[in-house]
Amino acid sequence: MASGNDQMMEMFLYEMGTLLEQLDEVLLNSEKSQELTEDAISEIFRIMHTIKGSSAMMELNLISTVTHKLEDSFFLIREHGIDQEHFTELFDLMLDASDFLKSQLDAIQNGTELAEENDDLINRAVAFYNILKGGPNPQASAPAAPAVPAAPAPAAKEQEPAQPSAQPVAAGGKGTMHFEILFEEDCGMENLRAFMLVSNLKAISNVVAYYPHDIETNPETAMEIMVNGFVVTLESQLTPTQMQEFLEKQMHVSSATLLTEEQLARRLGQTTDVSGARYEACVFFEEDCGMENLRAFMLVNSLRSSCKVISYSPTDIESNPESAMLIGEKGFQMILESPLSFSALQDTLRKGMHVRSVTLKELSAAPAASNASETTKAPSAPAGTGAPAAASQPQKAQEAKHEPAQEKEHEKKHNAVKTPVKQSLISVSLDKLDQLMDLMGELVITESMVVRSPDLKGLTKLDNFQKAERQLRKLTDELQDMVMSIRMIPVSGTFQKMQRIVRDMCRALGKEAELVTMGEDTDIDKAIIDSIADPIMHLVRNAMDHGIETPEERRRAGKPEKGTITLSAQNTGGEILITISDDGKGLDPQKLLEKAKKNGILTKPASEYTEKEAYMLLFTPGFSTKEEVTEYSGRGVGMDVVKKNVEKVGGTVQVESKLGYGMSVILKIPLTLAIVDGMDVSLGGATYTLQITSINESFKAKNDQVIVDTEGNEMIMIRGNVYPIIRLHELYNVPNAVTNIEDGILIWVQSGDDSACLLVDELIGEQQIVVKPLPKYLNRFGVKEYGISGCTILGDGNISLILDVGAIIEKVLEKR
Amino acid sequence: MAQVQNNVVLTEQEEDTMHGKYLVFDLDNQQFAIPISHVIDIINMQPITWVPNCPDYVKGITNLRGKVCPIVDVRMRFGKEPQEYHDRTCIIVVEEQGAPVGLVIDSVSEVITIDDENISPPPKFSTSAEARFIQGVGRTDSGVKLILDYQAVLGEDNVIRVEEVE
Secondary structure, eight states, X not given: OOOHHHHHHHHHHHHHHHHHHHHHHHHHHHHHHTOOOHHHHHHHHHHHHHHHHHHHHTTOHHHHHHHHHHHHHHHHHHHHOOOGGGHHHHHHHHHHHHHHHHHHHHHHHHTOOOOSOOHHHHHHHHHHHHHHHHSSOHHHHGGGGGGSTTOSHHHHGGGTTTSGGGTTSSSSOOEEEEEEEEEOTTOOOHHHHHHHHHHHHHHHSEEEEEESSOTTTOTTHHHHHHHHOEEEEEEESSOHHHHHHHHHHSTTEEEEEEEOHHHHHHHHHHTTTTOOEEEEEEEEEXXXXXXXXXXXXHHHHHHTTTSEEEEEESXXXXXXXXXXXXXXXXOEEEEEEESSOHHHHHHHHHHSTTEEEEEEEXXXXXXXXXXXXXXXOOTTOTTTTHHHHHHHXXXXXXXXXXXXXXXXXXXXXXXXHHHHHHHTOOOOOHHHHHHHHHHHHHHXXXXXXXXXXXXXXXXXXXXXXXXXXXXXXXXXXXXXXXXXXXHEEETHHHHHHHHHHHHHHHHHHTOOXXXXXXXXXXXXXXXXXXXXXXXXXXXHHHIIIXXXXXXXXXXXXXXXXXXXXXXXXXXXXSEEEEEEEEOSOOOOHHHHHHHHHHTTOOSSOGGXXXXXXXXXXXXXXXXXXXXXXXXXXXXTTTHHHXXXXXXXXXXXXXXXXXXXXXXXXXXXXXXXXXXXXXXXXEETTEEEEEEGGGEEEEEOOOGGGEEEOTTOOEEEEETTEEEEEEEHHHHHTOTTOOOSTTTSEEEEEEEXXXXXXXXXXXXEEEEEEEOXXXXXXXXXXXXXTTTEEEEEEOXXXXXXXXXXXXXXXXXXXXXX | OHHHHHHHHHHHHHXXXXXXXXXXXXXXXXXXXXXXXXXXXXXXXXOOBOOTTSOTTEEEEXXXXXXXXXXXXXXXXXXXXXXXXXXXXXXXXEEETTEEEEEEEXXXXXXXXXXXXXXXXXXXXXXXXXXXXXXXXXXXTTEEEXXXXXXXXXXXXXXXXXXXXX
């Protein structure tokens, strides 16, 4: 049960590890060839930018500052290039920086102390920046260092209270002090809070010891901290009062008390007594919930954070399904130790999933003397009175037996509960899953090659063959579902990460906003999630930074002070839609165009740009709508990376905006890696494939059913609604295709809210297809915008193009 | 796995032995050469699926043993008149950005060795359209071979600059 923060740290470490690897590769290659290509510069720049952002988010200020400085230099290099003579210096600096970052990474991973400062590196970076900027006079320009765009301002803020106050304390010496820290009630996960606190403290002081010391690994310490507080011993140049202030400002800290040595000793001596009172509980589950043993197991697990489960009966719930019946009849007995009050514990138990009723008894110090029983309501329990009584007999006996070896027993149980969880999961490299997927694809193709083999034509007695064929199809279908499901994970993890970003950025930018997520249980292929996590993060940052206004601006605009960013995922059958929208100021096409013109990225006269095209300028490399550079965004990296990453998985990016009311970015991610049901159609002698999910129906139409508007656009009425007819052969300039609507066939297709009828020559048939992306080489010809999203290899070895209904409709409407 | 690694090692060795070796092919009565280390396959003409919205010289995509491979007609890329494909028409498959791309040429003839010192830069004042696709001229006993810069063939045409538009 990793908490959000743990997960985030893990993600951060992983991300940073990969980025640093990439960085080294780029640097070493460039150094070897003694040239910096434009790609290499952007790559390094992007890496620095990403590390800067994520490390700031994790409150690793030093890393963020260092990368920020380096990013500044690469910003200049990207704009103005760099002389060959600076290469050695540049590579030395960058590789040293990379080493430093790696050492920090290791430190985080091993839980050792992080470096507090690395002025040498920062100074070198600043000096180098000045060389690049103002020619070879680092000395003269060094004092002007603050002129560097947005120096570490936001990042350094945390450290500010620490540094300036360094002098007034005991001359030069570091004072040792002890604090007892209490966290806010019901903040939950106290051990993790404490862990975060320790990492924060490490940034400004030397943490000598803390108690409990196993906070990272042992969730049960949460309870102890909740009751007794968290004790930390540290050395710092701050005065105790300053330190106390610092501590009390930290998240969720309700109070920090300075302890003397004596108090400390006493405090550490007493800590064993955390357990609180002991209770006996009997839990009944809802009658038809089934699998009572597993419910019980889940319950025990969920209780771990708030109390100590000393023993339970039946004891073999994980391994013996028959215990389900026993629990159903007699209830699930537990002996608990908890610091919670009677009623609080009772509430906790009742809130457990599928719990119908709870009987709780407080046991006095000696477990045997448990007469002060209090039976809580058992509303619909017919056996409510009889069962607990009957059950208490064996329970008592067991209790007595367990008592002497209680501690041991508890430990054993603890292990027994944890092991199976570990063993039932294995991690598999994504490569192997990719290979499995490829093989699956080949298998599907081969299957249709066999089943549709031309050799079978004309044969009539194929009963056995057909039987075997059906069997084979069933098996491959199942296998395929299984392979697909292995790769699917919910997007909630990625969405979770965004909560933190929004929160942090609100603080840093002085804005108010909340993130609303929808459809976070949508399952997406792991590979796709990996490649869209970055784009989503950029888009959320962008919405926070550029979209949402400050509270005053919002008030003036008559909007609620708190902005809303909505992040939603939706599976529309054929593709996944991920929408990032905000209710901020929206986009002004005119301003976008002006800006683009200034940056020289317009490819045609400004007047020829449509609103949509103007929005898309956002995603052009080198475009940025904000003048100043902030910790989070600016400079126009990111947005072009967003588009690139999304296109890499075969997706598209769309922008919608209303000036003053906000904007949304829609990522359409097709299931490129998927095997889908397709309908093959023919057009001018070639085969095209439509996804079955996008087809409503197909029909023959008479010429007199066709309605033509004043502009010559053809439409047809289906059940009272009028839909445009799209002649595919016209859109694609296909020769030799059927042009008379009566001779061809109309396919009524749907994509989201858009609907239209496509005219094709004829239907060929339905089959499962393996979607393959189009070769990258074709991307430059805008094939995707014309509605060709991929291709598939047919049973006869030929290739069929897969049509993307949404893009076709959009293209046609744009033309009209 | 082991097999894969062996292959990698092999290609590295091969690359050494392949240096200076060129595949010679005919195109419009001229002899061209392409470094053999860049060639991953030579196949006969096979069914090609036409892709809409592409320039004429992009013939479409084909199935190269399970991989989807775009096909470029070099003759048309040079701006010359198209010619009917016949049984000697070949597709030279090269690798571009990690993916295979097929080049349609009239016919392949042989593999020869051209030493580096026998290669001179392309003539600067050539007016023919194909000049920018030539990276050098190789002199051999059997005549002059134009060394094809396949990356230029597969590269993008110069994008119109903003100044020119406005």
